[in-house]
Amino acid sequence: MRKEAFPRTDWPRVVVTTDPELDDLNSMIRLLTHAAEIDLCGLVYAGSRFHYTGDPARGIAPHRWPAPGARLHIDEAIDAYARVEDTLRVHDPRFPTAAHLRSLVRMGNVATEGEMDEITPGSTLIADLLRETALTPDGATGAGGALLDAARPLFIQAWGGISTLARALRTVEEELGGRADWPVLKQRVLDRVVLSSFGEQDSTLASYIRPCWPGLEHREVATRTWGYTTRDVLLPADLELVGAQWTREHISSRGPLGAAYRVWGDGRRMAADFDAEDYFGESGKTEAQLREEGYQVWCPVQEPGAFISEGDTSNFTLLIPNGLHSWEDATFGGWGGRQVPHPELPDTLTSDMRFTLPGLPQPDYPPLVVDHAADGSAPPEYHMTRWWRALQNEFAARLAWSVTPRYEDANHPPAVVVEHPDGGSGLVRSVRPGEVVTLTATATDPDGDHVLLRWWAYPEAGPNPCPTPPRIRDDGAGNAVVTVPAEARPGQAIHVIVEGTDTGTPPLTRYQRVVLDVVDAA
Structure with a gap:
């Protein structure tokens, strides 16, 4: 794994892979409000153990996937962005066009959990970036002496499963692995590419990437702070920022992007068929009533209009150019939390997720990431919660930009x-x-x-x-x-x-x- 921080002049490129979970939509909306300052190179639909399209030829039924013909969440977020892009550019002219963002959208490996046999448009997009990265020497510059894009760091984010990236890595290995200089080419990929993820939502990191690509840096950025149980770890003074009143005033009422954002009791569903775990859109029902209807109530019901989740936001907030430079080194800490070396996995740095996703074991080691407040206390996940108010204010301001046609307002x-x-x-x-x-x-x-x-x-x-x-x-x-x-x-x-x-x-x-x-x- 990388022995020193990235040079802070080598601003990273970013590919996002994401499954159709409601928190991915919310994270995507927030990401687009930062599209002026993050170098997006791909927006790729991915499968996971929680969401996949199924494969009728193999008798695999869809699992928690939107109805056929439904507008999927990346496109839904870009649709909302398209209605406000001109207003956003009043506040920062670097905001890309919606047409450019649409040109980055691909379908990745979505048929079933861990599927990495098929070469898909999404895996091809990533493989093209990896191939160019491998074939570009260190320090290579173009016209005017600027560092070539392929020599810059490449952050590939897994908001869902990792199989699309795994397929891309395999493609590059199959194409270039027979060359005499393959060790040099492979090392360039290892030196420049970072995988970040919210958990391991399919099997391919363990089955293919770790054994075949040792040395590939993996930043495990999962936190409760951005997940469905955020209220268990937020600082008491910040709980208002997930309440219905604050969310309605600063997010939901702020134009098309805010209206697209998922909140408790909004009447919307994620999947085509009944999903026993998806009761977030229900309103006016007690937990007992929801259970009677067949729901598995695994997260406490909140008031209508309140914050639900943005589980994958910590993947990209570490890249926001806010002066903290936390993308350069996972141990620096910043808006994406702070990561430390995993006690068992040599190439993984972890934010130390202290809760279990369905089907994942609880870690049996004590908390690894502990930040202390000024009074000497160590609130849970303070490495992330210490930034929460600043990040919520940032989101509120950017949504306000989207509906404010004059810069000075x-x-x-x-x-x-x-x-x-x-x-x-x-x-x-x-x-x-x-x-x-x-x-x-x-x-x-x-x-x-x-x-x-x-x-x-x-x-x-x-x-x-x-x-x-x-x-x-x-x-x-x-x-x-x-x-x-x-x-x-x-x-x-x-x-x-x-x-x-x-x-x-x-x-x-x-x-x-x-x-x-x-x-x-x-």
Whole structure:
């Protein structure tokens, strides 16, 4: 697996594979509100153990798949996006056209769980990207000296099953595996490709990818924070952000994209036939009444209009360019949570999902990812919940953009900059144990809002953190005096975050991460 972070100049490409779960639709809608700043290369329908089309030739019936002819969720989200794309471009001209997004949509391996024999349009799209990645030398540049796309990192996200990616990897291995330089080509794929997933929703990671592609980085980003049981882990102060009132005001009422977003009691269903686990669209019924109707009530019923789930959002929020740079290294932590090496799987980093999906075993090891709050407590999944309010405010603001035709009538995120005393970049600095470092941040806001700056240490972040937090004196005006712990050892690193939140409505937050690399005191 990768031994060091990606260079922060190599902005990643992204392919999303997704099954027709309601939380995938909701995550897709949020993703499209960030389409201006994420380099989407593919949007691929995938099967999983929970959703597949079936294969009549083999006597396999469909399982929790939409009715024949139904508009599937990627297309449904793009349909809503198409109605507001011009308004979104008022706020960021980089938003792509709906036509471009439609050109990225493919059907992947969906017939049944773990099916990877068939070459599909979705697997072909991914195989083309992997092949180009393998055949492009490191540092290859094009006109003007820009790094070629195929030399940049490629994040392939499995919001459902992984079989479409597995088929693509097999295709590339079959086509290029006989070449004398295959070891070099394969290593380029391993160096540049990251698989992220919400759990293992089919068998192909275990049966094919791990044994045949050892070294392929897998980021397991599943959290309860974005799932159906988010209310079990959210901070008490943030529970309002999943309630019906907040959701209606900031999401459901915000134009076509908000109207397409799934909420409790909305009368909609996922599959063509009765699905005993899909009672989220039902309204006005108690859990007992739902059970009498044949439903398996595995998640507590919420008030109509409330948040249901966005289970796959942590796959792509790590890629949002908010200043945290968490895509560069899974251990950095950020809007996609923080991952650490899995105790049993050498190429996997995990967010440590502490709950079971149906049919998956409960991990028997203690929590691996523990972030501490300022008061020293360790709330459950704080590595993810600490960002929840900022992310919900971000979504609310972007949905507001979609229905606000004048730039000046909406709020936009601030920009936060940290400068080195010599005028260069201050984001990575070498320090010695006991050294006192002064850090200065400035912020600008496109709407002229005041930006509140706050410095804080993230002692758990990074592949080799210093266990002792630094002392920080923050003057509240962007200046921080950081004392490196005397106990710090060479090779360790200390992550310090400056957070800038504007005074607009809703308030929006951006960051910069300063990494203090500890070197020998001599």
